[in-house]
Amino acid sequence: MLLTASPILQIALFLCLVPAPKDPEPDDKGKGFFGVQLVDNNGPAITRVEPGSPADKAGVRVNDIIRSIDSVPVANVNEAREVIGRIRPGTVTVVAFSRGDAMVTIKVKVGVRPESIP
Numbered sequence: 001m002l003l004t005a006s007p008i009l010q011i012a013l014f015l016c017l018v019p020a021p022k023d024p025e026p027d028d029k030g031k032g033f034f035g036v037q038l039v040d041n042n043g044p045a046i047t048r049v050e051p052g053s054p055a056d057k058a059g060v061r062v063n064d065i066i067r068s069i070d071s072v073p074v075a076n077v078n079e080a081r082e083v084i085g086r087i088r089p090g091t092v093t094v095v096a097f098s099r100g101d102a103m104v105t106i107k108v109k110v111g112v113r114p115e116s117i118p
Contacts, residue, residue: 011062030112036055071094
């Protein structure tokens with residue numbers, strides 16, 4: 001006599017036999033880095049773009065004001081730093097800026113902070 005398991009029992013057995021997905025390996029690259037200096041001026045305003053930095057390569061300019069990072073609104077320097085710092089280096093992120101009277105959207109590949117920059 002051939003015994004067959006009910007569909008519910010088959011699913012339960014499947015779930016017991018399939019290993020759970022592993023958590024991603026810890027990231028040893030550190031916090032995300034754009035390579036800009038910011039001040040609060042009607043939002044996080046860029047006062048310096050580090051030459052050769054991810055921001056420089058993407059076309060970010062002095063006096064741009066960050067409005068959002070990956071659709072997350074940022075209202076001040078602390079919020080911008082927090083959001084940037086949470087992004088894994090190597091990730092391409094979309095940053096919206098006010099540039100004069102225009103809104104500009106730029107893709108920035110987040111980098112790793114160089115040891116030479118405090």
